Amino acid sequence: MTPVLLYALTGLGLFSLGLYALIVHAHLLRKILALNVMGSGVFLVLGGLARRVPQGAPDPVPQAMVITGIVVAVAATALALVLMLRVRAATGRTVLPDRQSD
C-alpha cells in the first residue's frame, strides 16, 4: 500500500465514521462534530491524492481547495453552533423537532 492510498483510505474511513454518526445521533452538537469529521476526511483524501505526481511538489490545486475548504468549514461550523444554541433556547432541547407526537 502506497502512502497515497493510505492517506486516501484513512480519509474515506473518517468520512464514513462521520456519516454514520451524522445519521445515528440526534443531538445537534454530535451532528455538527460528525460533519466536521466528514470534512476532515475529505481534506485528507484531497491531500493524499495531491501527492500522486511523479516528481516535484504535490499538485497545488487540491491543496488550494483544502485551504479554501477549511475556512468555509470553520465558518459553517460557527453558524451551525449558533443555530444550535437558538434551537436549544427556543425548544429547550438540542435535537431537531422532527416528530410531531412526543
Place this chain on the structure above:
Amino acid sequence: MHDKTARLTTDEYTQVAPVVRLVIALLVSAVAAGLAYAVSSLPLVTTGLQEAVAEQMAQSGVSHPVTAVLLNFRGYDTLLEMGVLLLALVGVWSLGSAPSSREPPPGAVLEFLTRFFAPLMILIAGYLLWAGAHAPGGAFQAGAVLGASGVLLLLSGWHLPASLAGWPLRLTLVAGLAVFAAVAAGVMWTGASLLEYPPQWAGGLILLIEAAATLSIGATLAALFLGGRPEDSP
C-alpha cells in the same frame, strides 16, 4: 413524569433502535466500500494539474504554486469563499447579539501568556502573509493566526472597545471581499476579463487582495467566536 424525562434524555443522543443502527452501519459500510473502490481505481501516478500550473507560473505574479492557484488561477473560488465567510457572519449576527455573560477575570498565567503571545501572533500573521508569495503561507493561514490571537484576547477578558464595534469593525469585515471584488472587476478596464490580472501588476494586486483578506478573515473568525453581534453601545 420520571419516565418521560428519562426517555427524553436518552432521545437527545440517539433515537434509533439497535437493529436500525446495524442496518445503517451496513449501508454506510457499503458507501465506504464503493468510495474505496473508486479511490483505489484512480491511477497511482498522475501529473494532475501540476504541469498546467507550472506552465503558467511566470504569468501569476507569485512564485508559490498554491498561492498562484488560490489568488490567480482559481481566484473565482477564493472570491466567492470570502463571500461565504461574510454570509456566515451575517447569519450569526442576524440570530442575535453576543451573549453578554461576563467571564471571571483570567488567572495570572493566561493573562501573562496573552500579553506575550498576542503581539507575537500578529507578527507571525504578517510574516505568513508576506511569505505566501514564495513559500507556504498566504491570506488564509495569516488570517487564521490573526483570528486565533483575537480568540485568545477574547478568552482573556478583552472586549472590543465600543467605539470600534460599529463602522470600523464592519469595514474591516467587508474589506477582504470588497477589495477582491474591486480588483476583480477593476482589471476589466484594461480589456481583460474578470479576475484576469495583467501579469506585470499581478504580484502587487495579489498582495493587496491578500492583505485585505487577511484582516477580514482574522476579524471574521474572531467575530464568529463571539457568537453574535457585538453591542455598539456601551
